[in-house]
Amino acid sequence: MPALPPSPPPTAPPADSVLHEALHATFGFNAFRGVQEQVVRRIMADRSTLAVMPTGAGKSLTYQLPAVLREGTCVVISPLIALMHDQLRSAEANGIRAAALTSADLDREQTIERFRAGALDLLYVAPERASQPHFRELLRRAPLTLFAIDEAHCVSEWGHDFRPDYRLLRPLFDEFPAVPRLALTATADAHTRADILAQLGIPEEGLIVAGFDRPNIRYRIQPRDQPVRQLTRLLGENPGPGIVYAQTRSQVERLAEALAGTGRPVLAYHAGLPPEVRAANQAAFVASEDMVMVATIAFGMGIDKPDVRFVAHAGLPKSIEAYYQETGRAGRDGDPSVAVMLWGADDFARARQRLGEVEPQRQAGERQRLDALASLVETAGCRRAILLRHFGEDPPQGCGNCDNCLEAPGVVDATETARKLLSAIYRTGQSYGLGHIEKVLTGANDARVLERGHDQLSVFGIVTGEEAQLLRPLARALQARGALLATEHGGLMLGGDARAILRGDDAVLVVVPPRREKTRRGRDASGSAANPVGDPLFDALRALRRELAQEAGVPPYVVFHDSVLREMAATRPQSLTELGRIGGVGDRKLAAYGEAFLAVIRRL
Numbered sequence: 001m002p003a004l005p006p007s008p009p010p011t012a013p014p015a016d017s018v019l020h021e022a023l024h025a026t027f028g029f030n031a032f033r034g035v036q037e038q039v040v041r042r043i044m045a046d047r048s049t050l051a052v053m054p055t056g057a058g059k060s061l062t063y064q065l066p067a068v069l070r071e072g073t074c075v076v077i078s079p080l081i082a083l084m085h086d087q088l089r090s091a092e093a094n095g096i097r098a099a100a101l102t103s104a105d106l107d108r109e110q111t112i113e114r115f116r117a118g119a120l121d122l123l124y125v126a127p128e129r130a131s132q133p134h135f136r137e138l139l140r141r142a143p144l145t146l147f148a149i150d151e152a153h154c155v156s157e158w159g160h161d162f163r164p165d166y167r168l169l170r171p172l173f174d175e176f177p178a179v180p181r182l183a184l185t186a187t188a189d190a191h192t193r194a195d196i197l198a199q200l201g202i203p204e205e206g207l208i209v210a211g212f213d214r215p216n217i218r219y220r221i222q223p224r225d226q227p228v229r230q231l232t233r234l235l236g237e238n239p240g241p242g243i244v245y246a247q248t249r250s251q252v253e254r255l256a257e258a259l260a261g262t263g264r265p266v267l268a269y270h271a272g273l274p275p276e277v278r279a280a281n282q283a284a285f286v287a288s289e290d291m292v293m294v295a296t297i298a299f300g301m302g303i304d305k306p307d308v309r310f311v312a313h314a315g316l317p318k319s320i321e322a323y324y325q326e327t328g329r330a331g332r333d334g335d336p337s338v339a340v341m342l343w344g345a346d347d348f349a350r351a352r353q354r355l356g357e358v359e360p361q362r363q364a365g366e367r368q369r370l371d372a373l374a375s376l377v378e379t380a381g382c383r384r385a386i387l388l389r390h391f392g393e394d395p396p397q398g399c400g401n402c403d404n405c406l407e408a409p410g411v412v413d414a415t416e417t418a419r420k421l422l423s424a425i426y427r428t429g430q431s432y433g434l435g436h437i438e439k440v441l442t443g444a445n446d447a448r449v450l451e452r453g454h455d456q457l458s459v460f461g462i463v464t465g466e467e468a469q470l471l472r473p474l475a476r477a478l479q480a481r482g483a484l485l486a487t488e489h490g491g492l493m494l495g496g497d498a499r500a501i502l503r504g505d506d507a508v509l510v511v512v513p514p515r516r517e518k519t520r521r522g523r524d525a526s527g528s529a530a531n532p533v534g535d536p537l538f539d540a541l542r543a544l545r546r547e548l549a550q551e552a553g554v555p556p557y558v559v560f561h562d563s564v565l566r567e568m569a570a571t572r573p574q575s576l577t578e579l580g581r582i583g584g585v586g587d588r589k590l591a592a593y594g595e596a597f598l599a600v601i602r603r604l
Contacts, residue, residue, distance in 0.1 A: 055328030072145030095588035240309030349486035
């Protein structure tokens with residue numbers, strides 16, 4: 001066997017000036033954000049780390065900066081080709097030497113040659129390739145400096161995106177004990193974090209949790225009622241790019257067709273489309289500044305698009321972790337964004353039925369996740385607080401940026417009405433849908449009610465007036481908490497704490513949402529424009545960015561984020577030196593684009 005290449009010598013901790021100079025030269029930033037510096041310093045000291053950082057907090061910088069500063073190559077394990085290529089484009093735009101080894105890359109031999117020669121800062125590979133013996137053989141012949149494991153929650157059976165190949169990585173890492181490991185994820189509760197540490201061989205002292213809060217995202221959750229109308233209004237409020245998640249392929253197709261009627265560019269994405277169509281639609285969305293993608297959850301993990309202004313769920317997500325990750329695709333650039341969920345009682349009915357299909361050892365955890373979703377949608381309190389408490393944080397009681405904090409809903413004690421509803425369901429045999437039960441309770445002169453003899457029951461006609469208006473939101477709330485379950489044929493039956501409610505042991509509170517005021521078209525979810533609408537200079541800078549991106553074959557945000565263009569428009573730099581002081585303008589981009597942007601600024 002050929003001799004192993006010499007490992008790079010241990011790296012002495014860099015001085016503050018070295019780190020900050022490299023940070024500005026490579027990325028154009030004058031300071032680290034959050035725990036970035038803490039993570040980078042651990043890696044520079046060869047200490048393996050698990051960093052749990054919210055989406056948009058700059059996780060990729062924590063391995064890209066050490067890769068630039070250290071000798072050898074950082075091998076990045078990433079779950080999706082699209083995600084690798086997206087990060088590859090951004091890295092190369094910042095002057096980082098990067099490549100990927102995937103089935104979609106045609107320069108395989110050249111990449112291997114560069115890797116062996118130590119001419120790469122980053123090499124992206126999928127876990128399926130990384131776990132193969134031939135790849136381990138390749139690593140023995142190249143200088144290594146770091147293993148970075150992106151989307152590290154995929155390694156855990158307790159995570160929501162479990163990928164078995166991630167669990168085959170530990171032997172690979174153990175063969176190179178001098179190479180530190182950096183695991184990165186945005187979504188991992190305490191149980192999942194412990195599993196990641198064990199599976200990847202990272203010591204407990206290497207855990208860094210930055211927190212889960214995404215303060216720029218406004219959470220809005222409401223019952224699903226004419227979803228096309230609700231989503232059309234959302235598109236009118238948010239002119240930037242957005243994602244609408246639907247639960248089935250047919251729902252994706254129907255919604256995409258309906259929303260295309262708004263005049264916005266709308267595309268569909270689901271696993272039933274041909275691969276070339278999916279790839280083309282994804283590329284069009286990434287490059288667009290106003291497109292809406294209607295998709296199943298097959299779309300998203302591979303998207304690192306920073307300027308997504310809204311994420312909408314047209315139905316209940318699979319878990320609270322999935323909801324956090326999917327909504328986290330909005331506002332990665334830090335600008336105001338909105339996450340909207342439309343839910344119905346039938347969503348919870350199907351989800352609780354699916355619990356029976358889960359392996360016995362996972363049922364308790366899945367039920368806990370579903371109950372957490374029920375608490376999130378039915379709360380009259382702060383949505384963000386419930387989300388953050390689920391991940392083990394102790395947030396304030398209010399956030400000031402969710403629907404309930406901005407406009408408190410009404411809360412009605414519906415315990416007595418709940419007892420009437422549950423009693424009617426029980427007395428009619430636990431096999432009828434809500435429509436029939438409503439007719440019984442309100443004393444309707446209905447042929448089916450009379451035919452079944454349900455007009456002779458003690459519950460017939462015991463609900464009148466305003467109380468009748470509570471029946472549907474009440475049934476929705478009871479299904480969310482599991483007190484009502486759907487039968488095989490669409491009827492309702494008692495479950496969960498229904499009998500405790502009937503006995504009077506448990507109270508039932510129903511949230512009554514406030515009436516929504518119409519929002520002026522063209523404003524974002526926070527009520528203020530995310531970008532300076534009507535500013536000729538800002539519009540001209542965006543037009544130039546679009547032109548340069550098309551020439552380079554990259555999405556516009558790879559050239560500069562909107563926030564960078566806003567600062568250009570506000571400060572009007574007149575020289576390359578002044579332009580280089582703007583956050584996000586690194587040396588490579590300054591040299592490539594600086595004069596072109598200065599020419600536009602000087603002209604207007």
